[in-house]
Amino acid sequence: MSLRLKAVSESTDPYPDDNESGVKRRRQMVDLGNGSEIVYMPSFLPFRRAWDYFDYLNDQIPWTRPTIRVFGRSCVQPRDTCYIASPGLPDLIYSGYQPHAYSWDDFPQLKEILDAVHKALPGSSFNSLLLNRYKGGNDYVGWHSDDEKLYGSTPEIASVSFGCEREFILKKKPSKTSHVSKSHDEEPASKRLKKSNHADKHSFTLKHGSLLVMRGNTQRDWIHSVPKRTKVEANRINLTFRHVL
Numbered sequence: 001m002s003l004r005l006k007a008v009s010e011s012t013d014p015y016p017d018d019n020e021s022g023v024k025r026r027r028q029m030v031d032l033g034n035g036s037e038i039v040y041m042p043s044f045l046p047f048r049r050a051w052d053y054f055d056y057l058n059d060q061i062p063w064t065r066p067t068i069r070v071f072g073r074s075c076v077q078p079r080d081t082c083y084i085a086s087p088g089l090p091d092l093i094y095s096g097y098q099p100h101a102y103s104w105d106d107f108p109q110l111k112e113i114l115d116a117v118h119k120a121l122p123g124s125s126f127n128s129l130l131l132n133r134y135k136g137g138n139d140y141v142g143w144h145s146d147d148e149k150l151y152g153s154t155p156e157i158a159s160v161s162f163g164c165e166r167e168f169i170l171k172k173k174p175s176k177t178s179h180v181s182k183s184h185d186e187e188p189a190s191k192r193l194k195k196s197n198h199a200d201k202h203s204f205t206l207k208h209g210s211l212l213v214m215r216g217n218t219q220r221d222w223i224h225s226v227p228k229r230t231k232v233e234a235n236r237i238n239l240t241f242r243h244v245l
């Protein structure tokens, strides 16, 4: 599904002594069109170190499964969650739920992972983190975009995954202008060609220890989800680092 993959090797290595495979970690860039971009690094963290993080997070994070409101209905969120934020930031509220903001200082391993993310993404400065734990394949996150105002109009969101591999799907939002756009007959062939260059759906199987970054207009123009996979039994933990303005 991903049409145009560009593999480039990484310039800075957050774990220079710890590259178990001896192979340079690769990053794939996917240009979604209209200023939306995905970066995917399948082997961002060394494999064994990532399992140590998984065990730590599974045991030490104060996970909760809150009641949220979706389309006017109360329901239990279909995954565990926790929220970390630097002091003084505005509160996060999503689906009618305001998570308690824990401190980075209480979770030194999270600061370590944050440092590694910052090194891999020069110029980034994440100050908050939403953690999700999917306890088996019935846990999921439905279609949404992370377009809360407190992240600004073009947020960069860095997502690190641990444990069971799950599918992460991106789907283009219906274009608001499509119904008023010119018919094909009126458009030059070159423009039609350009339009069809970008797929409307992309799927990534997010590996243990991987990093996926959404940037540019991705939250404005795309929605994403981690669907149910009923045959899956193992846990998955996902961290999304965000910058609150």
Ligand SMILES: O=C(O)CCC(=O)C(=O)O
Pocket (backbone or CB within 6 Å): 130, 132, 141, 146, 159, 168, 206, 224, 226, 238, 240
């Ligand atoms: O678990 C994932 O990979 C995605 C989580 C997500 O989309 C979110 O927390 O907003």
Ligand SMILES: [Fe+2]
Pocket (backbone or CB within 6 Å): 144, 145, 146, 224
């Ligand atoms: Fe999200």
